[in-house]
Amino acid sequence: MIELYVLGSGSSIPNFKRFSPAQYLKIEGKNILIDCGEGTQIQLQRFGLSILNIDYILISHLHGDHFFGLFGLISSMLLLGRIKPLTIYANENLIPILDNVFQDKLSGTYFPYTFVSLSYDGINKLTENNKFEVYSFPLDHSTPTCGFAIKEKLRPRNISKKFVEQYNPSIEDIKAIKQGADYFDKNTKKLFKNEDITIDPPQPFSYVYCSDSAFKLYDFEEIKRPEYIFIESTFLNDKSDIARSKKHMTATQAAQLANNLNAKNLIMGHFSAEYRDTCLFLLEASKIFPVDHIIIAYDGLKISYDNYKKAKKI
Amino acid sequence: MIELYVLGSGSSIPNFKRFSPAQYLKIEGKNILIDCGEGTQIQLQRFGLSILNIDYILISHLHGDHFFGLFGLISSMLLLGRIKPLTIYANENLIPILDNVFQDKLSGTYFPYTFVSLSYDGINKLTENNKFEVYSFPLDHSTPTCGFAIKEKLRPRNISKKFVEQYNPSIEDIKAIKQGADYFDKNTKKLFKNEDITIDPPQPFSYVYCSDSAFKLYDFEEIKRPEYIFIESTFLNDKSDIARSKKHMTATQAAQLANNLNAKNLIMGHFSAEYRDTCLFLLEASKIFPVDHIIIAYDGLKISYDNYKKAKKI
Numbered sequence: 366m367i368e369l370y371v372l373g374s375g376s377s378i379p380n381f382k383r384f385s386p387a388q389y390l391k392i393e394g395k396n397i398l399i400d401c402g403e404g405t406q407i408q409l410q411r412f413g414l415s416i417l418n419i420d421y422i423l424i425s426h427l428h429g430d431h432f433f434g435l436f437g438l439i440s441s442m443l444l445l446g447r448i449k450p451l452t453i454y455a456n457e458n459l460i461p462i463l464d465n466v467f468q469d470k471l472s473g474t475y476f477p478y479t480f481v482s483l484s485y486d487g488i489n490k491l492t493e494n495n496k497f498e499v500y501s502f503p504l505d506h507s508t509p510t511c512g513f514a515i516k517e518k519l520r521p522r523n524i525s526k527k528f529v530e531q532y533n534p535s536i537e538d539i540k541a542i543k544q545g546a547d548y549f550d551k552n553t554k555k556l557f558k559n560e561d562i563t564i565d566p567p568q569p570f571s572y573v574y575c576s577d578s579a580f581k582l583y584d585f586e587e588i589k590r591p592e593y594i595f596i597e598s599t600f601l602n603d604k605s606d607i608a609r610s611k612k613h614m615t616a617t618q619a620a621q622l623a624n625n626l627n628a629k630n631l632i633m634g635h636f637s638a639e640y641r642d643t644c645l646f647l648l649e650a651s652k653i654f655p656v657d658h659i660i661i662a663y664d665g666l667k668i669s670y671d672n673y674k675k676a677k678k679i
Numbered sequence: 680m681i682e683l684y685v686l687g688s689g690s691s692i693p694n695f696k697r698f699s700p701a702q703y704l705k706i707e708g709k710n711i712l713i714d715c716g717e718g719t720q721i722q723l724q725r726f727g728l729s730i731l732n733i734d735y736i737l738i739s740h741l742h743g744d745h746f747f748g749l750f751g752l753i754s755s756m757l758l759l760g761r762i763k764p765l766t767i768y769a770n771e772n773l774i775p776i777l778d779n780v781f782q783d784k785l786s787g788t789y790f791p792y793t794f795v796s797l798s799y800d801g802i803n804k805l806t807e808n809n810k811f812e813v814y815s816f817p818l819d820h821s822t823p824t825c826g827f828a829i830k831e832k833l834r835p836r837n838i839s840k841k842f843v844e845q846y847n848p849s850i851e852d853i854k855a856i857k858q859g860a861d862y863f864d865k866n867t868k869k870l871f872k873n874e875d876i877t878i879d880p881p882q883p884f885s886y887v888y889c890s891d892s893a894f895k896l897y898d899f900e901e902i903k904r905p906e907y908i909f910i911e912s913t914f915l916n917d918k919s920d921i922a923r924s925k926k927h928m929t930a931t932q933a934a935q936l937a938n939n940l941n942a943k944n945l946i947m948g949h950f951s952a953e954y955r956d957t958c959l960f961l962l963e964a965s966k967i968f969p970v971d972h973i974i975i976a977y978d979g980l981k982i983s984y985d986n987y988k989k990a991k992k993i
Contacts, residue, residue: 378755381725385751403751404718411695429754429780436750437699437717440743441692465779466743 367392367517367570367670369593372408373400374634374662376599377430384408384664385430386635388595389419390515390572393496398422399513399574405434406441412665417447421492421499424455425576426510432459436466443467443475450477454491454501456509457482483511488585493518500587504578506612512576514588517569517672528562567672568592573626577635579609580618582625592670594628595662597635598646616646620653634662681706681831681884681984683907686722687714688948688976690913691744698722698978699744700949702909703733704829704886707810712736713827713888719748720755726979731761735806735813738769739890740824746773750780757781757789764791768805768815770823771796797825802899807832814901818892820926826890828902831883831986842876881986882906887940891949893923894932896939906984908942909976911949912960930960934967948976 368391375383385402389409396418398405409416416438424432432455442451453459460480481491485503492499497518501511521543532550534542542548548557573591577599599613608615614622616633623631631654633646640646643661650659660666682705689697699716703723710732712719723730730752738746746769756765767773774794795805799817806813811832815825835857846864848856856862862871887905891913913927922929928936930947937945945968947960954960957975964973974980 377758379721379751381721384721403748404721407693407695407698407718429750433747433750433754434717436743436747437693440747444691462779465776 367572367672369572369668369670370412370414371632371634371662371664371666372405372412373402374636374664374666375402375430376597376635376637377428378638379403379430380638382664383636383638385434386425386576387434388574389414392515392570393494393517395420395494395497397499397515400425400431400576401434401438402430403433403437406438408664409438412667416441417445417449419451420449422451422453422455423491423499423501423511423513423574424453424459425504425512425574426506426508427456427458428508428577431576435459435463439463439467443470447476450479452479452481452492454481454483483509485509485511488514488587498587500585502583502585502588504575505581506577506579510577512578512588513574514571514591515574516571516587519569520566522559522563522566525562525564528557532557570670570672573628575622577613579612580614580622582622588626590627591629593630593632593668594623594626595632595634596622598633598650599635599637601640601645601649616649617653620650620659623654630658630660632660632662632666632668681986683886683982683984684726684728685946685948685976685978685980686719686726687716688950688978688980689716689744690911690949690951691742692952693717693744694952696978697950697952699748700890701748702888703728706829706884707808707831709734709808709811711813711829714739714745714890715748715752716744717747718751720752722978723752726981730755731759731763733765734763736765736767736769737805737813737815737825737827737888738767738773739818739826739888740820740822741770741772742822742891745890749773749777753777753781757784761790764793766793766795766806768795768797797823799823799825802828802901812901814899816897816899816902818889819895820891820893824891826892826902827888828885828905829888830885830901833883834880836873836877836880839876839878842871846871884984884986887942889936891927893926894928894936896936902940904941905943907944907946907982908937908940909946909948910936912947912964913949913951915954915959915963930963931967934964934973937968944972944974946974946976946980946982 370389372387373384379385384404386400387405388399390397398419488502498516500514504510504512547559571591573588573594575596596619598616598619600608600615602615602617684703686701687698693699698718700714701716701719702713704711712733802816812830814828818824818826885905887902887908889910910933912930912933914922914929916929916931
């Protein structure tokens, strides 16, 4: 089960209804915080998530609305006696800021803490384990900014339960079949072609997060065909000039980008506080992207995704 | 009319119900923000207060829960094109932190910004105008910490309207009478003693803010007999050992201090998040301080005070 929470769906000036950007992704036993606007620790508590469980923090860029929540979050981690290691991926200019605020408190005396500086030259793998990979890729904003992609790895093929019960292959054989091998049954002298006893594994889940950026098309294979994509939609099309000058996107552009990347579902957010009715974002985007696959983000939006359930049974 | 708002009534680890410490005092056309925990700009908006109107920010000490909201607040002031001057009173160690976060943006290119370092040697007048004075005084916490007192100045004496109508004194004479002079009426050759034609002005309002501190008694005349006093009450008496070791106060101690300073009304707050029922703070304090003069702070508490209305009419 994968769970995505939108903690803050607002933009540069937060309010009680829409906090500044922050999202939380639970995937394969790991917990990833993406951006950390002011009040993120309050929202984590509000939506029943523990600040002590976060494994990775990805900060897209150093505009205040995307990282000012780090101070309070880290401070509370220290107060609560966190011992779990934490890795922060962000622009290197964050290092002196954190050092200045926390002095020697992040030197490792408290919890193991790693800082990884983002680079902006194409797509980069930030981390991986045997279940998923995390990538960054450069966006086009007024300060160095990255988008992020979190991709499950392709799982082994699904083997037929009926076949296993009937022919009782060894564990080694099962492993080989799951990797695509055929099977020869010694008792019956029968050869089973792999495609007859397995089916494709579930489609790996992938999530792409495009924070603040001007409209731009991308050709990175790693971010194509995501199950969900979040794209900032600060303005509507009537303010496309302002969007361009401030290097933000309109709802139309967000939908175009989602289409271009063949995303299945588009989550829109980062709405400018000047818009009272976010339905207008849905209306505008739905002219380009299928309306029943558009989600208007709000604080507390939770998306649960179970690709096992969605996969065919054999 | 004087208005006090509690924006955040919580303590070190904020939550959606109780944000970190921040209060807002409207007095004689000036707006004073006292402490600025994470999310203060959200609370200001929530309770209908403009972040652009703040004249002074007083930061009691540099524990994160008392100043991490400054980053977002100042950032929004910059985004909204603030031009009104701002003065921040805080520990000098805040200067490099703000410089680091805002780089050259606070150099005066944007809005006139003044930083005043607090000192910790007795009571100090931070600022005054013809209506009120602001003082700081040292508290006893684990980092240099100040409490604050905002005191209205004594107004001129109230002169009888009936007397003015009947004897038509000159403007100069009225000014002298309001300062305490007697009046000789040339026409009737009658001498009016000051006490017969004036009454005392309304009692000047004063507010004292005691943020994080161990229990300690104070002998500063400037903080005695406040109309309202806020005193941190992080713990109940059953945790007096923890309170002592962490240099915080219990509800009992807050009530003792309020009594000692002859405060009229005690506002209690900064409750540790571990307490679910803040009624217990009221119960404990009411054994020492009159229960109908105790106010349990909550986010959004607003106290309006009109000392003209309270004053006797002549």
